[in-house]
Amino acid sequence: MGFRSVCIENRCRCSYSGGYLVVTGEAATTKIHLSEIASLTLCTTKVYVSAYLMSELAKSKIPVTFCDEKCFPIAESLPLHGAHNCVTRVESQMDWSLPSKKRLWQKVVRDKIAAQSEVLQLMNAPREAKMLKGYAEDVRSGDPTNREAAAAALYFSTLFGASFNRDQDSDLNASLNYGYSILLSKVSREIVSRGYLTHLGIKHQSDFNQWNLSCDFMEPFRPFIDLTVIQSGLSEFCTEMRRLLIDVMNRDVSFDEGKYKMGSVVSLYIQSCFDALERRGTIDDIKMYSML
CATH class of the missing domain: 1.20.120.920 (CRISPR-associated endonuclease Cas1, C-terminal domain)
Known part of the structure; x- marks a missing residue:
């Protein structure tokens, strides 16, 4: 179970590579293994997220919260299938x-x-x-x-x-x-x-x-x-x-x-x-x- 509440606040690109969330910003690139992530919050509209990453986050049942231009949560991704029964x-x-x-x-x-x-x-x-x-x-x-x-x-x-x-x-x-x-x-x-x-x-x-x-x-x-x-x-x-x-x-x-x-x-x-x-x-x- 993940333990990190990841918050993205600045312009960047979020992608997936080898089990990691890859955050590529203007000054640096950061990697976080998906197993460590409990949730991902995009606090700015200036973030580009790859479909590959969204797919892998869904498989890992990691929710992604999207915020509006005022940084207020307006939507969230949840996996379609939560349990086998x-x-x-x-x-x-x-x-x-x-x-x-x-x-x-x-x-x-x-x-x-x-x-x-x-x-x-x-x-x-x-x-x-x-x-x-x-x-x-x-x-x-x-x-x-x-x-x-x-x-x-x-x-x-x-x-x-x-x-x-x-x-x-x-x-x-x-x-x-x-x-x-x-x-x-x-x-x-x-x-x-x-x-x-x-x-x-x-x-x-x-x-x-x-x-x-x-x-x-x-x-x-x-x-x-x-x-x-x-x-x-x-x-x-x-x-x-x-x-x-x-x-x-x-x-x-x-x-x-x-x-x-x-x-x-x-x-x-x-x-x-x-x-x-x-x-x-x-x-x-x-x-x-x-x-x-």
Whole structure:
């Protein structure tokens, strides 16, 4: 499994030779073996990528994220075949029971709110953090009272001020959205690699969103992105911020009585969710990470 999150920021040509990604720039040429690469992000539109390289990256199941002229991710390559038994997996996915999906969504929302509470604890807001813990305990199967939205309102106003709005055009929102897109990319890869469809969610059901299931499973990890942005100390959506967020899956967190890379935690969490839906495990088997 690769461990490098490779980011291309300057004009160059990316090609393939003998198992290596070859990056030919104006001043130098760099080679990285594909076995070392976890993901490749093209942060500029001034990059030429060979079809041969794209083919080899797909064979190695290495995702490539393409960014627009503002350095914001707009597309990603994923292999067409994620597992040898993908037809069986998709058929099973379409048969997941509504009660099972509701119970899993309850767990996902509780974990998300618990993570938001931890962020507020770390940001010295103990009263609001305690309130969020109460919200998490109140979440019922399927979250019919929308505790998720109530928690989000308290969380963001405490974290960023009463005037903060997620729809604002700001450097802060640009950084958050960039981090969320990196997270969405990781979650989508985990889903596809197991042979499931990202289109069919357990809660998100939009006809216009091909990432419904990804949007479901990424929720408990959003607060980790928020904390990363806050702790960076950077007020602008700059190159340093993008580099920090691209590497976010390599950061350590507490999980299952040990320290794990966030990328590994995401993978284990999603596998546990599938195990619960497929009745290979239970909701109680799904372990949550901690930032404390």
